[in-house]
Amino acid sequence: MRNVWPLLRVQLIQSLRGGIERMSGTRSRLGLLLIPLLVLAFIPFLTMMTVGYIGLYQGLKLFGRPELTLTVALTAGQLLCLVFGVFYVISVFYFSKDLKHLIPLPLRPGEIALAKLATIIMGEYLTMAPVVVPALAVYGALADVGPLYIPFAVLIFLMLPVVPLVLSALFSLVLMRVTNLRRNRDLFRVFGALIGIGFALVMQFANRFQQGSVGAADIQRIIEQQQPLVQGFSRWAVTSVWGTQALQAGSPALGIPAFLLFTGTVAAALALLVVGAERLFFGGLLGGDESASSGRRVSRSDLAQKSGQVRTPLGALLLREIRLLNRTPSFLMSGVVAPLLIPIFAFIPLASAGGPFQELDFSRFANAPWTPVVLLGILLFVNSASSIPTSAISREGRWFWISRSLPVPPRLQIHAKLLHCMLFILFNIVVLATGMAWLGLATPRNLAVVVVGGLLTGALSGYTGLLIDVMRPHLDWTDPQQAMKGNYNSLLALLANTGISLVTILAAYLIYLVARPAFLPALMALLAVETWILGRVVGDLADIRYTQYEH
Incomplete structure (x- = not known):
């Protein structure tokens, strides 16, 4: 494997240069100066996560199990890598444009797979850090940790994505090898990745639905019976348990063996990836760049009928956007998975028997004046997480x-393009309305505000994302995934949406103080004005910028 390090160095340099260019719109290293602005977009989320982990630590400390905070964070980080790693691995392994240069070189399939996995891991650190790093910091600050905590925490964080990404890579190798020789392979790959994500969710939460959530009495009973609560996670996330034991305060004798187990598992996973790549990687590449053909012959009458159809320019452009997204698996997976997973993760604690929200009566807040505003805020957050407009x-x-x-x-x-984004906004509105009905918040007023205001906030966040993409489009990507997940426009749009939200909240509060009876209609009018102004700005800017792009 002597060729791995030179290849890895080239891949990392290429990824770093591409990242700088995507963040700054230039190849200059001065683009790194934009990184602090991107960090600002994460401050609200990092603050929320830190406060949540502090509360979780203090609550678990009452039961003598504060180290479970680490287990929860490490498991969540690995779950993120597992869920989002499937379609990212497929894109980097099989749709990257540099493969045509790598395959003729004297490189083993395992060497190429390891180098590409390393570049994926570098990208997953950004995905995983906001969830894992606050927990590591909170536990290190509040617990009586030893001198090995910081080096072990850094090494465990660096190795944490390896096992879930190797599982995603092995699944992708098998999927691409099986579907490569079949017709409509893109469709098989999309559904295969969705099945893999669904399987991961079922494995993670099936036990929760069967046994229900663990309440305070259950935790007390487990402690009284001297059954370590951390061991309850070992069936699904044994690496998280080993990471917890390696970092756990007051266990220096247990920490080093657990760290060695964690490291050995990572090494074994990499070795398994090499073996799988040697057997399956090149087989899955055969014909990977071709598109499947239906084989159906088009008659003269069919051709005349199709070419004779007349659509309005807006309708034709909308149909073009839909087909452009649907025909590229990487685009479709990146754009659809996030809106699907966020409601799923929100629904699980509500639907599970004995869940933490079972004792709360949300219906008493149905007629509160700020309830529809909170619901609109939830919609704006979900819409802002979409990479479709950006x-x-x-x-x-x-x-x-x-x-x-x-x-x-x-x-x-x-x-x-905005109308195309609104199709996903409608899905988010339907999901939120369903949740409102489940919680007893679906009053006529709330539903009307969510539908009307949801469309307005969706258009507002959509125009914000389009504004960012118009100003700095990333047109020279080498594989489709770079246009979606590797595009830092989403982070800039999140920062911009945060600023717009703060301004809107301040204006809404002033309206509430001045004209309380007309608060909701005035808020809808304010959102409509903001959307109209932003739409005009984006349209005018597009008329100028479209002729200036290099591609």
């Missing part, structure tokens, strides 16, 4: 010249 132009890549040559103004293309 990659609407970037997804076109080197084929952007087609959009520039169309006989329609760029602002109309921007409005069509």
Whole structure:
């Protein structure tokens, strides 16, 4: 494996340069100066996570199990890598443009797989850090940890994504090898990845639905019977248990063996990946760049009927956006998975028997004046997490010249992209309305505000994402996943949406003080004005910028 290190160095340099360019819109290292701005976008979430972990630590400390805070965080970090790693691995392993240069070189499949896995791990650190790092910091500050805590914590964090990503990679190797010789392989790959995500969710939460949530009395009973609560997680996340034992305060004798077990598991996972790649990787690459054909012959009458259909420019552009997203598995998975997973993770604690919300009566808040505002805030947060608007132009890549040559103004293309984003917004509204009915909050007033205000906040967040992508599109990506997950426009849009939300909240509070009876209609009018202004700005900017792009 002597070729791994040179190949890894090239891959990391390429990823670093691409990351700087995506963040700053330039190849200059001065683009690193934008990183502090990206960090600002995470401050509200990091603050929320830190406060939550402090409360979790203090609550578990009452039962003598504060180290379970680490287990929860390490498990959550690995789950994120497992869920989002499936389609990311498929994209980097099989749709990267550098494969045509790597395959002719005297490199083993295992060497290529290890180098590409390392680049994926570097990207997953950003995904995992906001969930894991606050827990490590809280436990290190509040618990009586030893001198090995900081070095062990750093090493465990660096190794944490390896096992779930290797599982995702092995699943992807098998999936691509099996579906490679079949027709409509893109469809098989999308459904295969969705099945893998569903299987991971079932494995993680089946035990919760069967046995219900563990309450305070159950924890007290387990402690009285001297059954360590941490061991309850060992069936599903044994690496999290070993990481917890390695970092646990007051256990220096247990920490080193657990750390060695964790490290040995990571090494064994990498070795398993090499073996799997040697047997399956090149087989899955055969024909990977071709598209499947239906094989159906089009008659003259069918061709005349299809070519004779007339659509409005806006409708034709909308249909083009839908097909562009659906025909590329990486685009479809990145755009659809996040809106699907957020409601699932929110629904699980509500639906599970004996869940933490079973004792709360949310219906008493149904008529509170700020309830619809909170619901709109939830919608804005979910909509802001979508990468559909922030990659609407970037997804076109080197084929952007087609959009520039169309006989329609760029602002109309921007409005069509917004309508495409609104299709996902409608899904979020339906999910939230279902949750409102479950919690007893679905009053006529709340539903009307959620539907009308949800469309307005969706358009507002959509135009915000489009504004970022118009200003700094990423058109020279080498694989489709870079246009979505590797595009830092999403973080900039999150920061911009946070600023817009703060301004809107302040304006809403002033409206509430001045005209309380007309508060909700005035709030809807304020959102409509903000959306209209932002839409005009994005349209005017698109008319200028479309002729300036290099691609």
